[in-house]
Amino acid sequence: MKYRSDRAFLKKIAQERISVLDSLSVSSAISEPQLSKYYTTLMQRISSHYKVKMPKGGVPICKRCGTRMVPGVNAKVRLCSSGRYVAYSCSACGYEKHVHY
16 A cells, blocks of 8 residues: 555656746746756656656647747747647747647
8 A cells, every 4th residue: 555655655746846847947948948958858758757747838848859939039929810729830940839729
């Protein structure tokens, strides 16, 4: 029975670390993009190892290069009313992410 409680405790710690890394990666995206990219990859590794979901609704992550797509800093944002989605275009690699609304 102790094993299950330890697993839940580890998942809770992993979720806390992911949330801290999430805020750090967004704040460092402007000044140090390489550090932000490192925080993002570390978040993804923790998430996959402990089987914890990544935070939703924040700043999107580019699937091709792994950077945070902060609007106005390293990404372009446009609204597509016909398809009802928001398109984020990464300025580093050109990848386009669609978020439906």
